[in-house]
Amino acid sequence: xxxxxxxxxxxxxxxxxxxxxxxxxxxxxxxxxxxxxxxxxxxxxxxxxxxxxxxxxxxxxxxxxxxxxxxxxxxxxxxxxxxxxxxxxxxxxxxxxxxxx
Amino acid sequence: xxxxxxxxxxxxxxxxxxxxxxxxxxxxxxxxxxxxxxxxxxxxxxxxxxxxxxxxxxxxxxxxxxxxxxxxxxxxxxxxxxxxxxxxxxxxxxxxxxxxxxxxxxxxxxxxxxxxxxxxxxxxxxxxxxxxxxxxxxxxxxxxxxxxxxxxxxxxxxxxxxxxxxxxxxxxxxxxxxxxxxxxxxxxxxxxxxxxxxxxxxxxxxxxxxxxxxxxxxxxxxxxxxxxxxxxxxxxxxxxxxxxxxxxxxxxxxxxxxxxxxxxxxxxxxxxxxxxxxxxxxxxxxxxxxxxxxxxxxxxxxxxxxxxxxxxxxxxxxxxxxxxxxxxxxxxxxxxxxxxxxxxxxxxxxxxxxxxxxxxxxxxxxxxxxxxxxxxxxxxxxxxxxxxxxxxxxxxxxxxxxxxxxxxxxxxxxxxxxxxxxxxxxxxxxxxxxxxxxxxxxxxxxxxxxxxxxxxxxxxxxxxxxxxxxxxxxxxxxxxxxxxxxxxxxxxxxxxxxxxxxxxxxxxxxxxxxxxxxxxxxxxxxxxxxxxxxxxxxxxxxxxxxxxxxxxxxxxxxxxxxxxxxxxxxxxxxxxxxxxxxxxxxxxxxxxxxxxxxxxxxxxxxxxxxxxxxxxxxxxxxxxxxxxxxxxxxxxxxxxxxxxxxxx
Numbered sequence: 094x095x096x097x098x099x100x101x102x103x104x105x106x107x108x109x110x111x112x113x114x115x116x117x118x119x120x121x122x123x124x125x126x127x128x129x130x131x132x133x134x135x136x137x138x139x140x141x142x143x144x145x146x147x148x149x150x151x152x153x154x155x156x157x158x159x160x161x162x163x164x165x166x167x168x169x170x171x172x173x174x175x176x177x178x179x180x181x182x183x184x185x186x187x188x189x190x191x192x193x194x
Numbered sequence: 195x196x197x198x199x200x201x202x203x204x205x206x207x208x209x210x211x212x213x214x215x216x217x218x219x220x221x222x223x224x225x226x227x228x229x230x231x232x233x234x235x236x237x238x239x240x241x242x243x244x245x246x247x248x249x250x251x252x253x254x255x256x257x258x259x260x261x262x263x264x265x266x267x268x269x270x271x272x273x274x275x276x277x278x279x280x281x282x283x284x285x286x287x288x289x290x291x292x293x294x295x296x297x298x299x300x301x302x303x304x305x306x307x308x309x310x311x312x313x314x315x316x317x318x319x320x321x322x323x324x325x326x327x328x329x330x331x332x333x334x335x336x337x338x339x340x341x342x343x344x345x346x347x348x349x350x351x352x353x354x355x356x357x358x359x360x361x362x363x364x365x366x367x368x369x370x371x372x373x374x375x376x377x378x379x380x381x382x383x384x385x386x387x388x389x390x391x392x393x394x395x396x397x398x399x400x401x402x403x404x405x406x407x408x409x410x411x412x413x414x415x416x417x418x419x420x421x422x423x424x425x426x427x428x429x430x431x432x433x434x435x436x437x438x439x440x441x442x443x444x445x446x447x448x449x450x451x452x453x454x455x456x457x458x459x460x461x462x463x464x465x466x467x468x469x470x471x472x473x474x475x476x477x478x479x480x481x482x483x484x485x486x487x488x489x490x491x492x493x494x495x496x497x498x499x500x501x502x503x504x505x506x507x508x509x510x511x512x513x514x515x516x517x518x519x520x521x522x523x524x525x526x527x528x529x530x531x532x533x534x535x536x537x538x539x540x541x542x543x544x545x546x547x548x549x550x551x552x553x554x555x556x557x558x559x560x561x562x563x564x565x566x567x568x569x570x571x572x573x574x575x576x577x578x579x580x581x582x583x584x585x586x587x588x589x590x591x592x593x594x595x596x597x598x599x600x601x602x603x604x605x606x607x608x609x610x611x612x613x614x615x616x617x618x619x620x621x622x623x624x625x626x627x628x629x630x631x632x633x634x635x636x637x638x639x640x641x642x643x644x645x646x647x648x649x650x651x652x653x654x655x656x657x658x659x660x661x662x663x664x665x666x667x668x669x670x671x672x673x674x675x676x677x678x679x680x681x682x683x684x685x686x687x688x689x690x691x692x693x694x695x696x697x698x699x700x701x702x703x704x705x706x707x708x709x710x711x712x713x714x715x716x717x718x719x720x721x722x723x724x725x726x727x728x729x730x731x732x733x734x735x736x737x738x739x740x741x742x743x744x745x746x747x748x749x750x751x752x753x754x755x756x757x758x759x760x761x762x763x764x765x766x767x768x769x770x771x772x773x774x775x776x777x778x779x780x781x782x783x784x785x786x787x788x789x790x791x792x793x794x795x796x797x798x799x800x801x802x803x804x805x806x807x808x809x810x811x812x813x814x815x816x817x818x819x820x821x822x823x824x825x826x827x828x829x830x831x832x833x834x835x836x837x838x839x840x841x842x
Contacts, residue, residue, distance in 0.1 A: 095285055095288060095290070095291065095292075097274055097319065097322050097390075098274050098276065098285045100390060101274055101275035101319065102275050104275070104390065104391070104392050106392045108392070141275075141277060142632040144273075144275055145272070145275075145632050145634070149312065149634060150312040153396075154396060160421075161425055163425065163521065163522060164428075164519055165523070168518065168522075168635075170637055172413065174309070174311040174312040175312070175411070176312055177413075177636070179521070179531070179636075180632075180633070181632075183633075184632045
């Protein structure tokens with residue numbers, strides 16, 4: 094493990110809160126076609142997962158749209174950071190959305 | 195924690211002479227690294243529109259300004275904070291303190307320009323390594339087609355490193371990249387490395403994108419439209435099933451004319467050899483070389499069609515959708531969508547399937563998928579299945595649907611079911627040290643497959659198969675021919691045993707019956723008699739340990755000796771030579787069914803055992819895989835024999 098990876102591992106992605114109004118809803122609560130702004134990421138039990146979501150562009154302040162759910166309802170495809178990504182409900186629930194102002 | 199990477203984190207690279215220079219290609223999965231690698235080196239690594247096609251490190255050589263340099267294609271990584279084995283490989287290669295692997299002298303970061311916002315987060319991490327770095331922007335044609343834009347010169351200024359745009363197929367742009375690679379020591383370096391602190395990275399990306407006058411592309415309208423159908427709850431599921439169904443029908447229907455041609459050719463060649471080469475040598479050439487090898491080459495068309503269809507699915511972007519649709523089903527078995535792709539590529543061969551497990555973040559999923567992959571019906575089983583189905587199932591059609599094709603599909607379905615259940619079992623057993631790892635999968639836009647890369651993949655599969663035929667299969671067939679035909683019998687002994695030395699077929703039958711191979715096969719009889727196997731089938735089963743296809747060649751040799759005119763006919767009329775069933779046919783429906791089931795389950799492939807050892811790092815898992823698969827093969831083989839014998 095190189096020094097850089099060690100430092101990247103030590104990042105605290107959950108401390109980043111860029112939006113004032115942290116809401117109750119998460120990505121998993123979005124309906125089809127609905128969009129939201131990411132307020133913060135949670136999940137103290139597995140920070141590696143949160144750091145990965147962060148590196149995938151699910152960063153506080155980013156806009157996310159739920160494009161469609163899979164035929165069996167889970168996972169779902171989201172559009173974020175100008176690309177499409179599939180996430181399971183379990184991961185999506187770590188992404189807390191801002192309250193619509 | 196400092197907000198920027200500390201300066202002087204390592205010595206500067208580029209100290210080696212030009213001729214030994216090493217460039218590494220890094221980038222997110224599906225960013226076009228492998229396409230660039232192929233363009234630079236002229237090598238033909240496999241590319242696909244599915245994240246995670248490069249599952250190992252590839253190295254190639256190319257020349258810049260007359261000097262030879264090494265180019266390394268690293269697996270895709272979303273971050274240098276690794277979460278999967280693939281990504282760990284990348285961080286290890288980039289780690290200067292790791293002396294086992296040569297540290298590259300310069301890095302080329304490939305960034306998909308249509309997803310630049312996300313890609314820049316990775317670029318920022320790479321720049322913190324403080325190695326000479328250049329950024330290559332890929333998919334520029336797609337960016338402008340979807341009405342986005344970028345100013346590469348300004349991006350270069352904002353990042354502080356050289357930026358080159360490369361569009362697949364443009365040799366002018368490759369040339370300018372080559373020129374740049376002539377002297378990495380002169381590459382511009384950022385005065386201050388980008389931030390790594392999560393609270394600063396977003397604004398850094400924003401400012402870089404603004405300076406580069408970046409306009410993100412619109413979502414791909416065609417992809418949205420196609421997804422509306424292919425990911426629709428009803429239509430999507432139907433299309434998925436239809437695609438899988440057509441895959442197997444195509445393997446049978448499209449290949450038949452080519453197989454007939456090859457068969458006719460080798461039949462003619464074998465006849466020629468036995469006519470013109472006298473005695474034992476003639477028999478060796480016509481039976482071992484032409485009969486054994488030709489009997490396996492017949493399956494080349496089917497293997498090429500299988501690879502053609504799989505690489506079309508990969509290159510078009512449908513494979514990601516299949517993984518997406520199947521994720522929920524896979525979760526029932528304790529796995530995830532990406533494991534479905536690993537299992538699906540095991541239809542070609544378990545080896546790439548097992549190597550594809552490197553993209554799975556979870557070690558538990560990796561082991562479970564590795565244990566399950568060899569149960570997927572690989573292309574080496576195909577020849578055996580085709581031969582046995584031909585004996586068991588009549589060649590009739592129900593409307594447009596061939597019954598033999600249906601039987602083949604049923605075998606594939608059973609194999610897949612067994613594979614999934616195994617995965618679930620191993621996933622349960624190994625989940626004690628469960629660690630929560632995320633499931634995420636990029637959905638690339640649909641892209642028209644490049645015919646060049648699809649045809650290369652088919653061509654490579656053909657070469658690999660032919661190489662296998664000309665090495666391990668040829669060697670096994672030759673050894674086997676010796677084992678079947680030696681020791682030679684003297685005339686006196688033949689007469690003694692009541693065999694007419696002038697009757698060639700009778701002599702051959704007697705020789706085989708008392709050959710070295712026969713004694714091995716007969717020694718195994720107590721273990722395999724319950725499945726209906728006689729010693730000749732046992733010889734075939736043992737020989738198939740080298741490669742499953744050898745079974746076909748072995749049976750071909752055995753029967754060719756008894757009836758060289760029509761081996762298929764001879765198999766059907768083969769009778770037990772001893773024991774309580776003497777004189778009765780060997781290939782009864784029960785025995786054929788047991789054989790099919792045996793081949794479905796047994797791990798008769800040294801190469802797979804080797805790769806499981808390499809990928810799991812211990813002999814424990816290959817031993818477990820071999821053991822449990824043999825137990826399943828024997829148990830279900832017995833069951834198949836009993837059930838089928840009872841109903842027929």
